[in-house]
Amino acid sequence: MAASPKGDFFDSSRAAVQDRELQRKLESASTRHLDHFAIVKAEFPLYEAEKDAAHRIKTDAIAHLDELLIQLTDKLHANGCKVFFAENAEQARKYIVDLAKAKGATRVVKGKSMTTEEIELNPAFKAAGIDPVETDLGEYIVQLRGEGPSHIITPAIHLSKEDIGHLFTEQFGIEYTSEPEKLTAEARQRLRAIFLTADFGITGVNFAIAETGTLIVVENEGNGRLSSSMPDTFVAIMGIEKVIPRLADLSHFLEILARTATGQKLTTYTSFISGPRREGELDGPREMHVVILDNGRSAMLADPVLREALNCIRCGACLNVCPIYRRIGGHAYKSVYPGPIGSIVSPNLFGSAAGYLPFASTLCGACKDICPVKINIPRILLHLRWKETEGERPLKWPAALEGARAGARRFAGIARHPRTIRMLGRLAAQMLKPFAHNGYLRRMPSPFSNWTKYRNFPRPHPHKRRPASSEVREP
Numbered sequence: 001m002a003a004s005p006k007g008d009f010f011d012s013s014r015a016a017v018q019d020r021e022l023q024r025k026l027e028s029a030s031t032r033h034l035d036h037f038a039i040v041k042a043e044f045p046l047y048e049a050e051k052d053a054a055h056r057i058k059t060d061a062i063a064h065l066d067e068l069l070i071q072l073t074d075k076l077h078a079n080g081c082k083v084f085f086a087e088n089a090e091q092a093r094k095y096i097v098d099l100a101k102a103k104g105a106t107r108v109v110k111g112k113s114m115t116t117e118e119i120e121l122n123p124a125f126k127a128a129g130i131d132p133v134e135t136d137l138g139e140y141i142v143q144l145r146g147e148g149p150s151h152i153i154t155p156a157i158h159l160s161k162e163d164i165g166h167l168f169t170e171q172f173g174i175e176y177t178s179e180p181e182k183l184t185a186e187a188r189q190r191l192r193a194i195f196l197t198a199d200f201g202i203t204g205v206n207f208a209i210a211e212t213g214t215l216i217v218v219e220n221e222g223n224g225r226l227s228s229s230m231p232d233t234f235v236a237i238m239g240i241e242k243v244i245p246r247l248a249d250l251s252h253f254l255e256i257l258a259r260t261a262t263g264q265k266l267t268t269y270t271s272f273i274s275g276p277r278r279e280g281e282l283d284g285p286r287e288m289h290v291v292i293l294d295n296g297r298s299a300m301l302a303d304p305v306l307r308e309a310l311n312c313i314r315c316g317a318c319l320n321v322c323p324i325y326r327r328i329g330g331h332a333y334k335s336v337y338p339g340p341i342g343s344i345v346s347p348n349l350f351g352s353a354a355g356y357l358p359f360a361s362t363l364c365g366a367c368k369d370i371c372p373v374k375i376n377i378p379r380i381l382l383h384l385r386w387k388e389t390e391g392e393r394p395l396k397w398p399a400a401l402e403g404a405r406a407g408a409r410r411f412a413g414i415a416r417h418p419r420t421i422r423m424l425g426r427l428a429a430q431m432l433k434p435f436a437h438n439g440y441l442r443r444m445p446s447p448f449s450n451w452t453k454y455r456n457f458p459r460p461h462p463h464k465r466r467p468a469s470s471e472v473r474e475p
């Protein structure tokens with residue numbers, strides 16, 4: 001397992017929740033994504049049918065992962081690729097860094113890849129005296145700031161164009177501007193010079209087609225295509241779950257991925273990579289390696305509830321709708337995978353240090369509703385909570401939270417007795433009546449004051465009908 005996450009989730013989320021400026025930036029970017037998504041979804045009547053197809057194909061692929069990986073490996077070999085199966089992050093890092101050293105590489109160009117973030121490849125390159133350069137604009141920006149991505153699709157979502165303007169002035173000594181076109185042109189010009197001299201490239205993989213041994217990389221800037229085709233040596237890294245059976249399956253995923261990820265009908269570049277340069281071809285890498293990473297994914301596969309999370313196509317939409325993510329941003333999670341899907345995969349990839357993340361959810365279900373491959377995220381979060389609480393090694397909670405947890409346990413005991421609950425509800429409604437205004441309580445005594453510090457509490461109503469069990473929505 002990789003060493004991530006670092007630091008304390010409670011401290012970082014407490015600090016982030018006070019950061020109004022961060023929340024403004026997150027709200028603005030997430031809302032923009034969701035508005036675009038609503039438009040492209042409305043224009044595409046087959047959207048729900050494509051979601052169903054993608055869900056079916058992915059679920060089937062995960063159920064036959066072993067066979068598909070064998071088929072993919074055979075095809076990759078036949079296409080002239082070298083394939084390395086990495087059981088964990090350390091093996092993957094070592095393979096890639098040793099290869100770069102053997103090739104005499106001093107600089108590596110990288111297309112966007114959350115998997116390389118997961119295995120902490122950049123620090124390993126630096127320790128070996130090799131300079132890794134992120135070429136996706138968002139990744140390039142966060143690398144200049146010495147930080148990691150804060151979103152799996154839009155790595156610099158926590159920054160405004162003004163922040164980026166100041167960063168470029170500070171780093172490059174250029175005149176300050178916050179015009180996105182000028183900032184993009186500046187980065188492009190600098191990266192173009194690096195591409196022309198790089199002899200080692202790395203990208204992630206969105207889909208790997210078992211039938212043909214073709215790797216699919218989708219992106220918007222062309223940097224993935226340049227990273228995979230210009231250097232003499234190219235490494236593609238993918239998790240074992242990225243494999244799908246047939247080329248014909250791909251269109252279903254392409255129809256939904258760009259729509260939910262960025263609100264586009266299709267990404268600008270969709271590269272089909274089918275091996276190194278062949279005789280007579282003028283471009284492409286002379287050598288191509290594919291690193292297929294497990295790093296805890298097999299353990300997810302073995303869990304009948306958790307395995308559904310392997311369907312994820314990393315569109316990032318569940319982050320955009322999550323009320324927790326929108327409040328604290330990605331860095332507060334202290335994991336390379338933040339948000340709802342990050343709260344599921346992180347404990348399995350990084351161990352107990354990320355064990356608190358499944359509790360960082362309101363279980364509102366917005367993530368389930370938007371997920372293009374129909375992953376029941378709240379259900380998996382509840383499953384992980386149960387495992388973290390009742391499992392062999394229950395989580396140790398900070399002392400400050402023990403009081404709240406003890407209170408919740410007491411409430412759970414009382415909630416088993418509906419009559420008592422109804423009686424207490426009526427009592428509370430009477431007692432709180434003088435403090436209510438327009439059906440809400442604006443201030444409650446401690447320990448409930450933490451709630452009313454940020455929002456009003458609906459006044460308990462003495463005659464409110466309890467929902468019938470059939471009306472209770474399944475998470």
Ligand code: SF4
Binds near residue numbers: 315371374
């Ligand atoms: S869980 Fe679903 S919504 Fe979230 S990143 Fe994965 S595919 Fe997208």
